[in-house]
Amino acid sequence: MTNTKTFGYVRVSTKDQNTDRQLVEMQKLNINERDVFIDKASGKDFDRPQYQALKAQLRAGDLLYITSLDRLGRNSDAIKKEWNELTQVIGADIIVIDMPLLDTRKYKDTMGNFVANLVLEVLTFMAQSEREKTLARQAEGIAVAKAKGKHLGRPQLNLNTLTKQQRVDLEANYQAWKVKEITGVKFMEKLGLKKNSFYKIISEYENSIEA
Missing domain, CATH: 3.40.50.1390 (Resolvase, N-terminal catalytic domain)
Structure with missing residues (x-):
């Protein structure tokens, strides 16, 4: 043809x-x-x-x-x-x-x-x-991880997972941010955090220093 x-x-x-x-x-x-x-x-x-x-x-x-x-x-x-x-x-x-x-x-x-x-x-x-075997192995792996209390996917970001440098920057700049000497955007940049994560960390930090 x-x-x-x-x-x-x-x-x-x-x-x-x-x-x-x-x-x-x-x-x-x-x-x-x-x-x-x-x-x-x-x-x-x-x-x-x-x-x-x-x-x-x-x-x-x-x-x-x-x-x-x-x-x-x-x-x-x-x-x-x-x-x-x-x-x-x-x-x-x-x-x-x-x-x-x-x-x-x-x-x-x-x-x-x-x-x-x-x-x-x-x-x-x-x-x-x-x-089907591949899917079964994946399901088994997820079930085992859940049973062990492991978080799957991207690690949960919280106050305890901050790096040592992030913790130092948080403590060093928190008061300046509270009295508006630096903006929230600048503070986020210093910590390397996005908006949602930033406010979550700030809330945890404030709870920790008030406790």
């Missing part, structure tokens, strides 16, 4: 993860850089901006490369639905680089389709199972 194009799709789950390994695979295939679509988003569904942009460009006969099936997604039913839409509705071919059996160009007969579909079933199940 003439005027067909080759695309690549790359996905990592978070902005901190590295796409280099997947991009190297795309470069080996000589895929034009502008035809490689990259998402840094969860694979739980297909509501991803670059994936949707890619899908809008795919036409019958085009080739789509992904390094592994879990880069396409992590939800078993969603992967199979999307796979069928790309291959059956749009008419594009998909090549999963690390799983040669998942190359829709090669398996057009009944037995070939059976084998490819079987592999797809197994791999989508594995992708979803891995996601």
